[in-house]
Amino acid sequence: MAEDKSKRxxxxxxxxxxxxxxxxxxxxxxxxxxxxxxxxxxGPQHNSVDILGSGExxxxxxxxxxxxxxxxxxxxxxxxxxxxxxxxxxxxxxxxVLVLIAATIAIIAISPKCLDWWQVGPMYQIYPRSFKDxxxxxNGDLKGIQDKLDYITTLNIKTVWITSFYKSSLKDxxxxxxxxxxxxxxxxxxxxxxxxxxxxxxKGLKLIIDFIPNxxxxxxxxxxxxxxxxGKYTDYYIWHDCNYENGITIPPNNxxxxxxxxxxxxxxxxKQCYFHQFTKEQPDLNFRxxxxxxxxxxxxxxxxxxxxxxxxxxxxxxxxEAKHLRDEAQVNKTQIPDTVTHYSQLHHDFTITQVGxxxxxxxxxxxxxxxxxxxxxxxxxxxxxxxxxxxxxxxYYGLPFIQEADFPFNNYLSKLDKPSGNSVFEVITSWxxxxxxxxxxxxxxxxxxxxxxxxxxxxxxxxxxxxxxFTLPGTPITYYGEEIGMRxxxxxxxxETYDVDTLFSKSxxxxxxxxxxxxxEGSHTWLPTSSDYHTVNVDVSIRENFMLTPETGNEFLxxxxxxxxxxxxxxxxxx
Ligand SMILES: [Ca+2]
Ligand SMILES: [Ca+2]
Numbered sequence: 001m002a003e004d005k006s007k008r009x010x011x012x013x014x015x016x017x018x019x020x021x022x023x024x025x026x027x028x029x030x031x032x033x034x035x036x037x038x039x040x041x042x043g044p045q046h047n048s049v050d051i052l053g054s055g056e057x058x059x060x061x062x063x064x065x066x067x068x069x070x071x072x073x074x075x076x077x078x079x080x081x082x083x084x085x086x087x088x089x090x091x092x093x094x095x096x097v098l099v100l101i102a103a104t105i106a107i108i109a110i111s112p113k114c115l116d117w118w119q120v121g122p123m124y125q126i127y128p129r130s131f132k133d134x135x136x137x138x139n140g141d142l143k144g145i146q147d148k149l150d151y152i153t154t155l156n157i158k159t160v161w162i163t164s165f166y167k168s169s170l171k172d173x174x175x176x177x178x179x180x181x182x183x184x185x186x187x188x189x190x191x192x193x194x195x196x197x198x199x200x201x202x203k204g205l206k207l208i209i210d211f212i213p214n215x216x217x218x219x220x221x222x223x224x225x226x227x228x229x230x231g232k233y234t235d236y237y238i239w240h241d242c243n244y245e246n247g248i249t250i251p252p253n254n255x256x257x258x259x260x261x262x263x264x265x266x267x268x269x270x271k272q273c274y275f276h277q278f279t280k281e282q283p284d285l286n287f288r289x290x291x292x293x294x295x296x297x298x299x300x301x302x303x304x305x306x307x308x309x310x311x312x313x314x315x316x317x318x319x320x321e322a323k324h325l326r327d328e329a330q331v332n333k334t335q336i337p338d339t340v341t342h343y344s345q346l347h348h349d350f351t352i353t354q355v356g357x358x359x360x361x362x363x364x365x366x367x368x369x370x371x372x373x374x375x376x377x378x379x380x381x382x383x384x385x386x387x388x389x390x391x392x393x394x395x396y397y398g399l400p401f402i403q404e405a406d407f408p409f410n411n412y413l414s415k416l417d418k419p420s421g422n423s424v425f426e427v428i429t430s431w432x433x434x435x436x437x438x439x440x441x442x443x444x445x446x447x448x449x450x451x452x453x454x455x456x457x458x459x460x461x462x463x464x465x466x467x468x469x470f471t472l473p474g475t476p477i478t479y480y481g482e483e484i485g486m487r488x489x490x491x492x493x494x495x496e497t498y499d500v501d502t503l504f505s506k507s508x509x510x511x512x513x514x515x516x517x518x519x520x521e522g523s524h525t526w527l528p529t530s531s532d533y534h535t536v537n538v539d540v541s542i543r544e545n546f547m548l549t550p551e552t553g554n555e556f557l558x559x560x561x562x563x564x565x566x567x568x569x570x571x572x573x574x575x
Contacts, residue, residue: 117206118310118380118406119440121158122470123477127448128165128187130508130527131480133520140508140519142188146196151538153203155483159380160200161312163448164210165193169217169281175315176217176282180299197307208310208380209303213296213364214318215282222295223283227269232291237283238321242266242273249273254327255351256343263351277318277351287319287360297367304371310380312409313364316396317385320357322350353392361396362404369403382442383408386449390434397439407442409477413469414450419457428472441474446482452505455488480509484541489530503527512539 064076076082132144145162152160164175167182183193200207216223225233243250244266251264257276264273265280274283285292300311328346330337340346361383368379383396383405390412398404412427431441445465446452453462462485469476488504508525510533511518516525517533530536 116378117376118159118378119475121156121475123159123161123208123442123475124152124155124157125161125163125444125447125477125479127163127480127506130506130519132509132511133522133525136520136522137186138516138520138522138525139186141186142183142192142196146192146199149199149203149205153205157205159206159208159309161208161477162210163312164212169219175212175215175278176219177212178217178219179221180211180216181302194306201307206309206380207307208312208382209308210314211300211303211311212314213285213299214277214287214315215284218281218283222285227267227274229270235286235289236292238275238286239270239272240264240275240325244271244273253325254337254340254346255321256328256341256346258343260343261341275321277315284318284321288323293360293363297363300364300367301371304368304379308379309377310382310406311364311368312382312384313361313405314384316357316361316383317352317388317392319360320354322354324350326350353388358395358404362398362402365398365403365405381405384411386411390430394434394436397436400436407440407475409444410442410474411444411447411450413465414444414446414479417451417456419461419464424468432473441472442477443469443472443474444477444479445469446479446505448479448506449502450479450505452479452486452488453482454485455504459485459487479505481507484510484538485536486510487530487532487536489528491527510537512537 064073068076077086126145127140128142128145129140131140132148133140134143134147135141142165145160149160164177165183165187166177167179167184169176169178183190197207222233222236225231226236226239240252242252242264249262249264249266251262251273253264255263255275257263257280258278263276265276265283266273276283285296287293303311328348328350330340331345331347335345365381368381372378381404385393385396385408393408393410396405396408410431412431413424416423416427435441450456453465457465462482466478466483469478486507486509489507491503507527508517508519508529510530513534516522517529517537518539519525519529
C-alpha cells in the first residue's frame, strides 16, 4: 500500500515550485535518458521521471496514463516498445488498404461485363410494307406492326428492326428518300410512329430503324435547291461539268452505278452531271461538304429524340468517292472501254471505302453517344456493308480506342446456299477469327435482299438454321417470316413497274389461312401472298405446338434463346 501511494504521488499529482497541480504541467525536467527501458543504465528504474522539478530524480516507474501531458506522452511514444508495434500496425493498415484497392481493381478488370439490351436477345427485322395491313389498302403499315407486337414478344424477341419507312417515291422500296423526317403516308403518320415507339417500349422491347445517308431521292427538296444553285444547297450533291449532245452524255469518267451504266447523269436544269451510285433518281449527297454531314447528324438526332433505340446504317461504303475523278481500272484490261457497263467489270478503288469514310461514321457514333448517357438508354449502332471483304467489314467495329459500330451486320449465313457442315463451319470461323478481340458477334438468317431460307437451303433446314443462330455466341437476327419457313415468291408476272429482283423475299407475312393469309382484309395486296400460306403460317405453327405456344411461351425459341445466352457467356466470357 505504501508503495502504491508513493506511485500515485509521483505520477498523479506533483508539485512545482511549491504548488500542487493536477498533472497538466509543462514539465521540462523529465529525464529523457531514463525513459528508454532498453537502456542498461536505467536498470529496474528505467521509467523514472523527475516530476518534482526539484533536481532530485524520482526513480519510481512511470507508465503512460490518460491525461498525461503530451510532452510526457511523446517521450513514451518514442520508446521502441510503443513505436515499433505502432509502426507495424500502421504499415499493416496501409498494406491492407492497398491490397483491397488492387483486388477491387483486378476484380472489376477481369469480371465479365453485363450484357446490354442489344446483346441479350434476338432482333427481328420487319419489312413494314409486308408485315400487317391495318387499313385494308393492301400495304403493311406502322399500326399493323403495333397490332402484332404480342406475337413478337411471344417469340421472345428483344429488338424490333423496321426497315425504311421514310417518305419516298418507292422506286426501289427503301432507298429513294424524299424527306428523312417524314413517314411515308403508305405506312401512316408521325403520330402512328410515336404510338408505335411507345407501345414497343411498353412491352420492354427496343426499336432500331434503317438509315441510308449516302443519297436522297431526286425529289428531295435539297436536290431541287441544288440543281437551281440555291445558297448552301448548291454543293449538297456531287456535280461536275460534262458534255451532253443530242441526248448523249459524255461523263467525266468511267465510273459505273451499282445497277449498271454510267454513274453520271446530265441534269437539264443545272446543265451539269450529278453522280449517283445507285439509280439516277438517287443522287449521291456530297459528304465532303460539312453542311451535308451536319444535316445527317441532325436527322440522327431527330429520330433519337423520338425515342428510337438505334440505327442500322446501310450502304456506308458508298459515302465518299475520290476527288480526283480518275477512271477506275477494268477487271478485263482487254475489254473495249465502251462495252464496260456492268458494275462488276470495274475495280472500285475510287468509289467505295475511301479514306475518311470511317471518320464520318465515327462522327455518327459520337452524335448517338450524346443520347446514350441515360442508364438503360444506350443507342445501338449497326452497319450494313454488304459486298465488302471480311477484313473491311471488321473495320466497322472500330479501333481499340475509337468506337464505331456495335457490330457490322453479319449476313454471311443468309447468303449460304449449300447446307453443308463445312460451309457453315467456314462462315462461322471466318467471322469469329477476324472479329477484333472483345467485340460482339451477330448472325442473320435472312433479310430483305436475301433469298429466304426455305428457298435457299430447303424446308428441312429452316429450323436447323434458326436454331443455329441462337446457339452461336452473339446476337441472332431473323427476318419476318423466317421463323415459320416462308419461301420466296415468284414475281415475274407483276404488272407494276417494280424491280422484280428485289421483291422475292418481301411477300406478305403469313398469319393464318384466311384470305390474304391474314395479312390484309382488303381486296388485294401489294405483292401476292405465297401460294403455300394455307399450310405455312403463324396459326399452323402455333397449333402444331412446335414453334409457338402462346400459353406456355415459345418453347422452341425460349429453349434456343436460353442456350444462346449460356453459350454466349461461355464462349465470350460475358454474362
Ligand atoms: Ca395499310
Ligand atoms: Ca457517295
